[in-house]
Amino acid sequence: MNIGQVANHSGVNAKTIRYYESIGLIPEASRTGSGYRSYGGKDVDLLRFIHHSRNLGFSVKDVGRLLDLWRDQNRASADVKALALSHIAEVDRKIDELQKIRDTLTHLSQRCHGDDRPDCPILEELAGETEDG
Amino acid sequence: MNIGQVANHSGVNAKTIRYYESIGLIPEASRTGSGYRSYGGKDVDLLRFIHHSRNLGFSVKDVGRLLDLWRDQNRASADVKALALSHIAEVDRKIDELQKIRDTLTHLSQRCHGDDRPDCPILEELAGETEDG
């Protein structure tokens, strides 16, 4: 399989596959006589795993850790779970932050009449003294 | 005021202030004889506005737009509101995405016994066929 094929089957962009190879997330692909990268079914599995992991928001670094665990037949599921829980905590933190932002913005927008007059509580708030949010 | 002072009063890091100047978000500061940047109360207001806007998740580009509106005495509040609403929509989109991720991860983690045995539904899911999420 050429890189385009494996990209189609795995859902990972060809350019991104080369990038993953360059940073060492995936091993270097073997090459054809003319220099084209050559892939097999295992590579599709690997890239699918990566794709799913990235879709769940794991960093590339964490994906590397997950891959190590995946390949390690003697892994402890506790290690995988710890990674997942830590990621959940991070996701929760981001959600909380975004919800606070949304609540503030929604509140301000509701108080802004939004017509052709210039006065606007949103700008007033942004210009205001309050800190720490 | 030197850059350190204005940084303290505005909440924006000195390094970041120089960066904002370099990208044209704020005007170039006047200089003392020896080349130090020199600031006044208006600059503190400006940087506070920027700080608050960034804390609400507006991109630097959008902060620039908000600054333009802030300075424009003939602005229509509708323009400010439109920017805010568009940003809220983006924040909502991100929250939704993160919540989906969290739900999936939580579900998987609950099914992972998390001990020293290797079998783990999290890895199984990541290795699985399913796409599109």
Next chain:
DNA sequence: CTTGACCTTCCAGTTTCTGGAACCTTTATC
């Protein structure tokens, strides 16, 4: 033989800063 799709490498840009090096100015202290 030509066309077009697909492959190669390498460099640059995106976003928003932040760290660090090398060096200069100011202020306080001895």
Next chain:
DNA sequence: GATAAAGGTTCCAGAAACTGGAAGGTCAAG
């Protein structure tokens, strides 16, 4: 006056995770 600490200056590089584009080689079809 000498010196040291704190704070200022510029410029370069890195972080995260790709993505776009240029310049050029390869392959299959007609």
